[in-house]
Amino acid sequence: MKPARPFDDGLRGTIEANASLADFIWFRTGGPAEWLVRPADVADLSAFLGRLDPSVPVLPVGVGSNLIVRDGGVPGIVVRLPKSFAKVSVEPGNRIRAGGAAMGITLASAARDAGIAGLEFMRGIPGTVGGAVRMNAGAYGRDASDILIETTLVLRDGSIETWPAAKLGYSYRHSMLPEGAVVVEALFAGTPGDPAAIGAEMDRIAAEREASQPLRSRTGGSTFKNPDGHKAWALVDAAGCRGLRNGDAQVSEKHTNFLLNLGSASSAEIEALGEEVRRRVAEKSGILLEWEIQRVGNPA
Ligand SMILES: Cc1cc2nc3c(=O)[nH]c(=O)nc-3n(C[C@H](O)[C@H](O)[C@H](O)COP(=O)(O)OP(=O)(O)OC[C@H]3O[C@@H](n4cnc5c(N)ncnc54)[C@H](O)[C@@H]3O)c2cc1C
Numbered sequence: 001m002k003p004a005r006p007f008d009d010g011l012r013g014t015i016e017a018n019a020s021l022a023d024f025i026w027f028r029t030g031g032p033a034e035w036l037v038r039p040a041d042v043a044d045l046s047a048f049l050g051r052l053d054p055s056v057p058v059l060p061v062g063v064g065s066n067l068i069v070r071d072g073g074v075p076g077i078v079v080r081l082p083k084s085f086a087k088v089s090v091e092p093g094n095r096i097r098a099g100g101a102a103m104g105i106t107l108a109s110a111a112r113d114a115g116i117a118g119l120e121f122m123r124g125i126p127g128t129v130g131g132a133v134r135m136n137a138g139a140y141g142r143d144a145s146d147i148l149i150e151t152t153l154v155l156r157d158g159s160i161e162t163w164p165a166a167k168l169g170y171s172y173r174h175s176m177l178p179e180g181a182v183v184v185e186a187l188f189a190g191t192p193g194d195p196a197a198i199g200a201e202m203d204r205i206a207a208e209r210e211a212s213q214p215l216r217s218r219t220g221g222s223t224f225k226n227p228d229g230h231k232a233w234a235l236v237d238a239a240g241c242r243g244l245r246n247g248d249a250q251v252s253e254k255h256t257n258f259l260l261n262l263g264s265a266s267s268a269e270i271e272a273l274g275e276e277v278r279r280r281v282a283e284k285s286g287i288l289l290e291w292e293i294q295r296v297g298n299p300a
Contacts (some may be wrong), residue, residue: 006055007052012044013037013038013039015035020032021061027067029270031298033059036078042152049156049157058076059077062100063131065221068271070295072298072300081099085100086099091187094116094192095116100128100184105123111198117191117197119190120205123205124209127221136172136174138173143172148187149188150163151187154181154182172226217252223291224290233257234256236257240284251277
């Protein structure tokens, strides 16, 4: 049975009831979205959220490369920006404007082609610009907050605002993006660079990732944040968790800060494995790891 509609019609994009998220979330697990909305454009999203009952929760998702969707699914509205939000354009002053659905590799490649250095690290982050702005994604000593000038948001009440990066209260893998706010666009800046050198650095990053991360697996990226002065993977390894399994959920042998779905794991099994790793690490080292993966939705 379809849930009662907490909104009126008039959306120009699409809305789907009980929509599978496991189809595209990297782990390929978890329950459905009560409603999955793909807005046609910014005005459409703004008008939709403006009309939506304020008590209904709104969760934006990108490609789910840092997400556990619990098995009971996500209540309310899940917003997934379609391809029309994935445009990337170069602006004067070594700047690049990208839609919230553009992929990190697209952003990095456009910067390379325009001779803009400093965005190479985005080559290795397999998520969207929206996810990177929200998560303050980073690698090789650089974070999204280092290159972000400003971002355009559609807030939960439907208002459209452009925020300077400083207003996002960035710290390591954290932003103060308000709940339900959707990143629809972001403006980044780099420095002048040689496209060949930028390309070579991107190739180096790609090769290093291939060698060290389970890129072709069902995973959720870095599971835990690196505690101050420590590497999460080393703490997990030292606690004897390399290869640890819970059903079809496993701590990667290749990179111990990655969890894997070997085939038929549930989100509950993956999350329970993560909690077991936290417990063992705390027992061994006295350090309580903090989840980096966002866990959303209800248990089954
Ligand atoms: C193989 C692999 C390697 C990875 N390497 C790195 C790495 O080196 N560094 C790193 O930082 N991360 C890494 N990650 C994690 C992940 O790629 C990043 O966190 C990425 O930024 C998430 O983007 P996403 O579009 O997949 O977001 P999702 O996983 O879909 O969502 C993550 C969070 O962002 C929010 N969100 C997504 N889109 C929007 C939007 N448009 N507006 C507002 N909020 C939004 C969601 O609500 C959620 O809270 C890796 C992941 C994998 C699978």
